[in-house]
Amino acid sequence: MSTVQTPMKPASPSRYLPRRKISQGAIFVFLAAITAVMLYPFYFMLKYSFMSSNQYLAKGGFSTASWSRLFAAIPAWREMENSALIAVGAIAIIVVASSMAGFSFAKIHFRFQGVVFLGIIGCMMIPVQSIIIPEYVNLAHVGLINTYLSAILVYGALGTPFATFLMTVYFRGLPDEVIEAGLCDGLGYGQVFFRIALAMARPAIVTVVVLQFIQIWDDLLVGLLFLQKPGNRTITVGLGVLSSGRVVSIPVLMAGALLSALPAIVVYLLFQRHLRAGLTLGVSK
Amino acid sequence: MTANLLERSEPVTPRRSVLSKARSLKASRGRSGILLLMPAALVVGTLIAIPIIQAIYYSMTAWNGITATWVGPSNYLTLFRNPTFWRVLENNGLLLLAVPVAIFVPLVIAALINEKPFGWRVFRSLIFLPTAISWVVIGMVAVRVFANPGAIDNLLSLVGLGFLRSDFLANPGTAIVAVAATFVWSMVGTNTIIFLTGMATIDPTIYEGAAIDGAGRITSFIYLTLPLLKRYFQFSFVLTVITAFTALFSLIFIMTGGGPNYGTTTLEFFIYQQAFSQGAFGTGAMIGVVLFALLFGISVIQLRLLRGEH
Secondary structure, eight states, rough: OOOOOOOOOOOOOHHHHHHHHHHHHHHHHHHHHHHHHHHHHHHHHHHHHHHHHHHHTOOOOOOOHHHHHHHHOHHHHHHHHHHHHHHHHHHHHHHHHHHHHHHHHOOOOOOTHHHHHHHHGGGGSSOHHHHHHHHHHHHTTTOOOTTTHHHHHHHHHHHHHHHHHHHHHHTTTSSSHHHHHHHHHTHHHHHHIIIHHHHTHHHHHHHHHHHHHHHHHHOOHHHHHOOOOOGGHHHHHHHHHHHHHSOOOOOHHHHHHHHHHHHHHHHHHHHHHHHHHHTTTOOOO | HHHHHHHOOOOOSSSHHHHHHHHHHHHHHHHHHHHHHHHHHHIIIIIIHHHHHHHHHHEEEEEOOOOOOEOOHOOOOOOOOHHHHHHHHHHHHHHHHHHHHHHHHHHHHHHHTTOTTTTTHHHHHHHHHGGGOOHHHHHHHHHHHSSSHHHHHHHHHTOOGGGGOOOOOGGGHHHHHHHHHHHHHHHHHHHHHHHHHHHSSTTOOOOOHHHHHHHHHHHHHOOOOOOOOTHHHHHHHHHHHHHEEEEEHHHHEEEEEEEETEEEEEEHHHHHHHIIEEEEEHHHHHHHHHHHHHHHHHHHHHHHHHHOOO
């Protein structure tokens, strides 16, 4: 990505090179050990999900029995579909709301803008646990508990403040001339946004989508409270309920854990550059 | 500003009409600006801002989710007199002790990756990978790691400390340490990436000057790199504290269920227990407000420190 070209170094003392090689080797070994620790859960899930319960106790063997038992114990595919549906719905809300608001904050100047900006961005600091009880009661009042819509709305709202911050920072980086050129061509701000700015914001939108997908896919609390019927649970909730239930075979749990983790891992591997960028965007601004 | 530009660029038209044109442009700009804000304001307003105000109101009532009777601010005194609340707050304090570890370990890892040894991109990818998996999955594996027999047990036997083997999640003293250790492990990826990003912003030529002055690699790391990473330290600190206080619900839910005997119940888990297991919605809302106030306080102190030095 950004390989820094270091200038050719002047001839270093001959003693220096071997020492540097040794320290590079030591660093490699240390990082390999850390990586092994970080990858341990993946190893654990892979190894034990392909054992039957008896093989797990006997510490050896290979079997796909636990995978069949997983699909018998919970409607895993249905739960994956639920997760996907809820993530897509919530991300749609977040992308629409945050890109429009981000453009407005960054490129249009009007009264009370600063206050509204602080109000929306400030909501980033409100922990979900602090609002979850009134939220639950409110949504119960309008009869939305146990509907996909309740989870979609809550995830959509929770993701919007940070996404708006990210989009605002991104739009601020776009030159004003592009917007002014559009305005001079007789376009309104709305048209400039939809026809010009949105197309230029694609990298930022991808970052928002990837960050939110992983966040929503992995969440337990909101799903646990707002989707209590077995048929509309997300995979993470299904797994959480399965694991807190009566004694279930560990290989079955590991099969479920691995299955639930796969989509997020794939998204991570495809978009890790966007994830890294999104993570530290707030630091320098 | 734009209005002034327009005024000057159209000298032919009479002044008054330009002014009114500029005024109408300004009005239309304000309208578009507000229209574009509507979806975000609506979603955040109804689903976050109103609930936090409700939470503050309900925190001063006795509330079972249906009927709320006003008690007033004295409700908080009842909470502060409750020994369980202090037991729970102590657990938050213990997690806070893990925060420096969750920052220092990734700092070392980032510094080593930044030396660009063979395969550093692969290390960076794989060390960051666990951030993609849910706390539920992490917790499910962590339960087996700390169980008896488990991976930690085997490790202890290996180094000759086999007498320490135990079921770490069954004892309140060790259970919170197990949760904290899992939390530290989970922060490694995120914080490593934060520090690596910070180190990438440092101009490499400053190290050449230091090397000429005879500074070693470790000296220049301490006296050059660390001060330049200040903002990244602050960001990582805030993020790590917020995670410790608000993101461990699922981990605790899976690993210990808050037990044994409140040994791993933190404020965020206490909210869930009070409201959804015991039906004390008012108490739950109140702890939610306390948690929000705590985080708000920490963030404000951070901002002050940041501003004060500029």
